[in-house]
Amino acid sequence: MIKFHPSSQQLKEFVEGSLTPAVSLLVSAHCDMCEQCQLRVESETEELAAELVSEIEESFDESAQFGDMLSQITQSPSSIEVDGSSSSYASNLGERTVSIELDGRSFKLPRTLHRYVDKTGNWSSLVGKLWQAPVDLGNQGVANFIFMGSGGSVPEHTHRGTEYTLVIDGEFSDGLSDYDTGDFIFMDGNKTHTPRSDTKEGCLVFSIVDQPLHFTSGLARLLNPFSHLFFR
Amino acid sequence: MLVGIPLEQSNSTIKPKECATEMSEHLVAVADARCKRSFSRVFNYFAPRLRSYALKQMGNEALAMELVQDTMSNVWQKAHLFNAEKGSPSTWIFTIARNIRFDMLRKLQNRKEDVCSDDLWPVLCEQTADLNEAPLDEQVTLEQIGYLFEELPVKQKAVIEAIYIDGKSQQEVANELSIPLGTVKSRTRLALQRLKGMLNDND
Known part of the structure; x- marks a missing residue:
């Protein structure tokens, strides 16, 4: 069951379109998996739309401002006429990969992330039973799919910036809480954690960090000068 | 009113x-x-x-x-x-x-x-964007780091190991190895530079 959701403020900013694109991606993917947040987004959208309707300036000469615009717009054809049909999206969707593969297993992704399957690089092995595949978000940086095999864990670390994680499939714990499929997790410099998955199936997460992780113990400290190279 | x-x-x-x-x-x-x-x-x-x-x-x-x-x-x-x-x-x-x-x-x-x-927000989901971008193949793995680490000169490796793995301070390392602090610092710097250099060559 999903226990961890974006905050009300994050959902509101998501609907406004003022949340950063990378974080919006995670909120949107969470909403694909979480009916409760879908409903909250819908009602937030209605509220903002109602504000739009109530917004109007007092002194405003409509004809002067919009005279040409209306006739220009109505000269253009409907998108149905342009595309031939409205089914272009449906056929595109059919061809689109909606899951990612690792080690013979296939993981179905939330709708928001479908477009990013093609932007996902190869899986590479980190420590032990940990696998990572980078997702190119253009100038927004890099996100990662991280798979924790059964018993696999990310070395204990804290964050200089922020880390957002969405559980795509499976369960994991980090010494602070237990997380399940669909959970939306936000971490910052105040928290040190050691994510690990102990279930048989392991756990796939999608994660965005804006600053390199800072490893706090053991062998992994060797990674700190280079952590920007992988845990980005 | x-x-x-x-x-x-x-x-x-x-x-x-x-x-x-x-x-x-x-x-x-x-x-x-x-x-x-x-x-x-x-x-x-x-x-x-x-x-x-x-x-x-x-x-x-x-x-x-x-x-x-x-x-x-x-x-x-x-x-x-x-x-x-x-x-x-x-x-x-x-x-x-x-x-x-x-x-x-x-x-x-x-x-x-x-x-x-x-x-x-796929409200007008007829508009689909082009999806063609090359995937990122080149990634440095932890294993590679470990491998490169093994290639460091013995003296540099000892310093890096003591600092980054055992979590000792540079002063502690200097005392243990009976070498000046400045030497620990320069070995650390050289080792990190070398690792970075090796990583870049690998790309």
């Missing part, structure tokens, strides 16, 4: 519900019959409101008008995607405007095709 003075704004006398019903019907007429009269009713109602919203968001008259034009063009061209059962006309039009604004701001910030509004 003054009594008996009628409200002046004609628009504000329309109740929201009635207005939503009326606008829905107009949108359906645009979708089914390309009805220009219906569209002009929708336009006249929403364009000034969108302009107000856009001015607040973009803070610039030209950009605001561009946002209005793009939004209303989409309404005209894609009226068939409006579904009254899913929400009111104002909600639909607001989401279109919000999406266009999101993509406009990304363009203004010179971001290339990264996250687009269709990923987040």
Whole structure:
């Protein structure tokens, strides 16, 4: 069951379109998996739309401002006429990969992330039973799919910036809480954690960090000068 | 409070519900019959409101008008995607405007095709973006680091191991190895430089 959701403020900013694109991606993917947040987004959208309707300036000469615009717009054809049909999206969707593969297993992704399957690089092995595949978000940086095999864990670390994680499939714990499929997790410099998955199936997460992780113990400290190279 | 003075704004006398019903019907007429009269009713109602919203968001008259034009063009061209059962006309039009604004701001910030509004809010999901971008194959793995680490000269390796793995301070390492602190520092620096160099060669 999903226990961890974006905050009300994050959902509101998501609907406004003022949340950063990378974080919006995670909120949107969470909403694909979480009916409760879908409903909250819908009602937030209605509220903002109602504000739009109530917004109007007092002194405003409509004809002067919009005279040409209306006739220009109505000269253009409907998108149905342009595309031939409205089914272009449906056929595109059919061809689109909606899951990612690792080690013979296939993981179905939330709708928001479908477009990013093609932007996902190869899986590479980190420590032990940990696998990572980078997702190119253009100038927004890099996100990662991280798979924790059964018993696999990310070395204990804290964050200089922020880390957002969405559980795509499976369960994991980090010494602070237990997380399940669909959970939306936000971490910052105040928290040190050691994510690990102990279930048989392991756990796939999608994660965005804006600053390199800072490893706090053991062998992994060797990674700190280079952590920007992988845990980005 | 003054009594008996009628409200002046004609628009504000329309109740929201009635207005939503009326606008829905107009949108359906645009979708089914390309009805220009219906569209002009929708336009006249929403364009000034969108302009107000856009001015607040973009803070610039030209950009605001561009946002209005793009939004209303989409309404005209894609009226068939409006579904009254899913929400009111104002909600639909607001989401279109919000999406266009999101993509406009990304363009203004010179971001290339990264996250687009269709990923987040697929309200006009006919527009699909091109998906062709080369995957990132080159990735440094932890194993590679371990491997490169083994290649370091013995003295540098000992210092790096003591500092980064055992968590000792540089002074402690200096005491243990009976070498000056400056030497520990320079060995650390050299080792890290070397590792970085090896990583770059690997790319």
